[in-house]
Amino acid sequence: MRIYTRSGDKGQTSLIYGQRVSKDDLRVDAYGTCDEANSAIGVALSHLKGEEWEGKESFMHDMQKIQTILFHVGAELATPKGKEVQWELKKEHIDGLERSIDAWDEELPPLKNFILPSGHQASAGFHFARTVVRRAERSAVGLGDEIDNPYVVSYLNRLSDLLFVAARYVNKSVGGTETTLNPDV
Template sequence: MRIYTRSGDKGQTSLIYGNRVAKNDLRVEAYGTCDEANSSIGLALSHLKGEDWLGKDRFMEVMQRIQTILFHVGAELATPKGKEVKWQLKKEYIDELEKQIDEWDEDLAPLKNFILPSGHEASAGLHMARTVVRRAERYAVALGDELENQLVVSYLNRLSDFLFVAARYVNKHLGGREVTLDPDV
């Protein structure tokens, strides 16, 4: 199978089931932004090579599960309304995020101020991924009724919270400095 097909050379692409749409279609923006978020997570995780801390293996396992689910969320966004979604997001995936957020958050100092995205390279990368997920969420919201499974919006909302806590968790375990917002600037 070739990587290039030339079928998109005139600015169109295919959704799942073959429907052709413009590459700037809102649905394409939504699933493309999920792909961008997934790549951002992968880049952030690449900064953990050679790093070691108690719990790193579990952290990487959780993050790879998140990447897999996010890939499926993108596929769900790429499926036209009224068509069968082969893999469908379930509420239990949102519950998993919340459980993990609570577990990692217990290990962190309570926030008293806003923090700036910073610290360890992996942490800064997770903050970047968080902002990309927020953009994917905005696109998913804009799809409105065209989005068959509204849990996608909830998942993306919770995922951005998850990535915020994950970034803080990495900073704590790898000595990354959290920079608090200076309200007087």
């Protein structure tokens, strides 16, 4: 199988089940932004290769599971309304995000100020991934009734929360420094 097909050279692409749409279609934007977020998470994780801390393996496992689910969320967004989805996002996936958020947040000092995306490279990377997920969420919201699964938007919303906590958790775990917002600048 070749990587290139030339079928998109005129600005069209295929959704799952073969429906052709413009590459600037909101659905393409939504699943493409999920792909971008997944890549941003991967970049953030790559900065943790040499780092060691207690709980790292569990954290890495959770993040890889999240990447897999995010891939499936993209597939749901690439599936036209009314068509069968091969893998379906469920409430239990959102519940899993919430459990991770709560567990990691328990180990963090309470936030008293806004913080700037900063610190360890992985932490800054998770902050970046969070903003990309927020963009995917906005695109998904824009699709409205075109999304069959009501959990898609909720998952993206909760994932951005998780990535914020992950950024803080990584900073704490590897000795990174959080930079608080200085309102007097």
